[in-house]
Amino acid sequence: MSPDDVSRRGFLRGIGATAVLALAGCAESPQEETDPLTPERTTQTPLGGRNETIKELDGTNVSRFSEVYRAVRDSVVQIRVRTGARGTGAGTGFVYDDTHLVTNEHVVANAQDLFVRYRTTGWRDATIEGTDTYSDLAVLRVDDRPNVATALPLRSRDPPVGTEVVAIGNPYELSGTVSSGIVSGVDRTLSAPNNFSIPDTIQTDAPVNPGNSGGPLVDLEGRVVGVISAGGGDNIGLAISAPLTRQVVPALIETGSYDHPYLGVGLENVTPAIAAANDLEEATGVYVSRVVADGPSAGVLQGSTGEQSADGGLAPAGGDVITHLAGEPVPTRATLSSVLALETVPGEPTDLRIIRDGNAETVTVDIGARPAV
Known part of the structure; x- marks a missing residue:
């Protein structure tokens, strides 16, 4: 293990609890050994543990954002x-x-x-x-990785909303850029080809731009929260979650591809109009609007059979309403997508709790694999 590996692991174990709310980052040449904004860097290794302290010339500590950046940037x-x-x-x-x-x-x-x-x-x-x-x-x-470039740990669960995070990457090819923000939301979805969506994405207000794509969104302990995928105006960036990344990447290494769980249904959030049209007690859950012929749910789940007047218009009626999947409550389509992606496996049976014609019941679907694009 190299000295740089030891320092970094020490940081990830021993970083303090106090956050200084400041942003530190720079665009630097890949050949630079030191950060021009912080020319003095001292490493202290006290007895009984390892810890890295980074100081400015005047002796004051830099912010935790700077510490995370230095721990992750290589x-x-x-x-x-x-x-x-x-x-x-x-x-x-x-x-x-x-x-x-x-x-x-x-x-x-x-x-x-x-x-x-x-x-x-x-x-x-x-x-x-x-x-x-x-x-x-x-x-x-890449076979010739430098020793200082060590693997970044991935979180096993989505972080709580409000968790402070930093995005590190190369927006507009400006290398070594860092921006900060919080986790603004979880269980978001991104559009994918062929009318599918990417589940369990992380929303952040950390500024991300073209060139940040593929870079890590990390918490203040240096753990990857998500892989930055999209950004735009109004302080909304989206990242593929670390839990989904942990599932997909090993398969890509082993076989070059990954089979995503697939129900073979069209889904809508239960709105007040859908709830009224289907005599539901409350507007929650996921409405099955259609079932793909010959798909995993064919003959098990039921799609819309018609429309009913509700809230001054027409709403689909007659379809099943999914309230639980694999034992987890699914109040929204986004939540169902996340549970399907993270808690089910193609080829294995999974229980769904549904409401059909006003009655609650449990059905079992053999999960399929998404068709190729």
Whole structure:
């Protein structure tokens, strides 16, 4: 284990509890050994434990955002893609293990040539190990990883809303950029090809821009909360959650692809109009509007049989309302998508609690795998 590995692991174990609400970051050359904004860096290793203290020239401590940035930055890479004679693209990735990087599928889509650059190196060749359109995740292989670029840990659960996070990446090819914010929401969805959606995405108000895609959104302990996938105006950025990433990436490394659980139904949130049209006591749960013929739910779940007047208009009626999936309550379509993605497996039976014609009952569906794009 290198001294840099020891320092970083010490930080991730021993970082203090007090957060200074300030933002620190810079765009730096990958060949720079020190941060020009903090020219003095001291490492203290007291007896009985390891801890890293970073100080400015005047002796004051820098913010925790700066500490997280320094603990993570060597594991974040800049990606450059050539898709043809003139086509190019750029993005971000991070170290998953000794030979693999994680990024977005859309960053490396249609790549003919692929290059990555660590903070302490020049550009290096990379190859695609596996991609998954339905989670917008891709795994790259790079055999000559520098020792200071260690794997970033991924959280096993989504963080609470309000958790402070930082996004580290290369927006507009400005390397080594950091921005801060909070987790603004969980159980969001992103659009994916073929009318599917990416479940269990994390919403953040940390500013992210083109070039941040594929980079890590990390908490203040340096753990990956999500893989940044989309950003836009109104302080809304979205990241593929760490729990979903933990499921997809090992399969991409092993086989190059991943089978997502699939019910084969069209779904809508239960609105007040749908609740009124179907004589439901409350407007909660997920309404089955249609069932795909020959899909996993065919013959088990029931879709709409017609429409009823409700709230001054027409609303679908006659379909099942799903209230629980795999033992978990699913008050919204987004929640159902997250439970389906994280708690079920293609080829295995799963119980659904439904309301049909006003009566609650339990049915069992053999989960399928999403069809190829």
